Amino acid sequence: MPELPEVETVMRGLRACLEGRVIARAVANRPDLRWALPEGLARRLTGARVASFRRRGKYILMRLAGGSSVLLHLGMSGRIVVGRLRPNQPTLHEHLVLETEDGARVGLIDPRRFGSIDLVETAAEDAHRLLAGLGPEPLSDAFTPAVLSRALAGKRTPIKAALLDQGVVAGLGNIYVCEALFRAGLSPRRSSHTVPGRRATRLVPAIKATLTEAIAAGGSSLRDYVQPDGELGYFQHAWKVYDHEGEPCERCPGAPCRGIVRIVQSGRSTFYCPRTQR
DNA sequence: CAAGAATCCTGTCAGC
DNA sequence: TGCTGACAGGATTCTT
Numbered sequence: 663m664p665e666l667p668e669v670e671t672v673m674r675g676l677r678a679c680l681e682g683r684v685i686a687r688a689v690a691n692r693p694d695l696r697w698a699l700p701e702g703l704a705r706r707l708t709g710a711r712v713a714s715f716r717r718r719g720k721y722i723l724m725r726l727a728g729g730s731s732v733l734l735h736l737g738m739s740g741r742i743v744v745g746r747l748r749p750n751q752p753t754l755h756e757h758l759v760l761e762t763e764d765g766a767r768v769g770l771i772d773p774r775r776f777g778s779i780d781l782v783e784t785a786a787e788d789a790h791r792l793l794a795g796l797g798p799e800p801l802s803d804a805f806t807p808a809v810l811s812r813a814l815a816g817k818r819t820p821i822k823a824a825l826l827d828q829g830v831v832a833g834l835g836n837i838y839v840c841e842a843l844f845r846a847g848l849s850p851r852r853s854s855h856t857v858p859g860r861r862a863t864r865l866v867p868a869i870k871a872t873l874t875e876a877i878a879a880g881g882s883s884l885r886d887y888v889q890p891d892g893e894l895g896y897f898q899h900a901w902k903v904y905d906h907e908g909e910p911c912e913r914c915p916g917a918p919c920r921g922i923v924r925i926v927q928s929g930r931s932t933f934y935c936p937r938t939q940r
Numbered sequence: 941c942a943a944g945a946a947t948c949c950t951g952t953c954a955g956c
Numbered sequence: 957t958g959c960t961g962a963c964a965g966g967a968t969t970c971t972t
Binding site: 735738739776826828835904931 | 963964965966967968
Binding site: 696737739755772774819823 | 943944945946948949951
């Protein structure tokens with residue numbers, strides 16, 4: 663589920679409850695998620711002080727005082743829950759639990775186990791094999807129309823597929839690609855090589871605005887990013903095209919608009935308005 | 941070499 | 957109600 667805005671919101675929630683704290687207890691409930699967990703993960707976390715957090719694409723990095731960092735990806739179904747579990751609250755699929763000295767409890771739940779956890783030297787974070795190939799951060803100044811244009815030049819794949827490629831830009835997923843293309847008025851079917859130039863100049867601000875608004879929705883609707891049930895990072899979305907097949911598009915009220923359609927591109931659902939997205 | 945398909949898992953939901 | 961199949965927001969690995 664989580665794309666950049668959700669990962670950002672989860673990271674802020676983790677920061678609120680873990681930064682500066684000492685992990686008194688760590689329990690790994692299975693030896694692997696997508697891949698084997700690092701050797702001795704729970705042991706290495708126990709007693710460590712959490713120094714800081716950062717996000718890179720859809721990855722969360724939790725830096726420990728000793729010079730190593732935990733690299734976390736939530737995959738498709740990863741969630742973080744904080745606080746004491748209610749007596750009947752199921753702990754099924756809770757693969758990792760952290761408890762701090764001051765009583766906070768953080769659990770990682772991931773039924774599908776597409777998520778991953780690794781340890782990496784803090785000084786070499788960006789050289790990790792999972793981070794080395796990532797494209798620019800979409801919300802940074804490094805992500806410009808010129809940079810995107812260069813990444814798309816010569817590509818024959820549909821722009822939808824190119825934006826899902828984490829090497830082109832890091833952090834977009836199926837939902838926010840659909841939303842950003844709608845905002846930019848670009849068809850998801852358009853060949854990538856036709857985007858550089860004027861269209862990239864529209865697309866980059868559309869991506870930034872889409873992500874920024876989603877993050878703001880996450881931060882503003884929660885107190886310290888924690889919901890009553892203890893889950894971090896999920897919030898009411900206001901998607902304009904994603905999962906709105908057959909509904910009228912807000913860009914063409916009263917117009918001869920067939921509404922939002924769903925197509926399949928490289929096996930994934932795409933939603934768009936064929937009249938306003940060209 | 942680039943692009944699309946298959947794949948890893950489990951949960952949910954529509955349809956019969 | 958219960959079963960079955962399709963599908964799900966990711967990203968690597970395999971195949972064409």
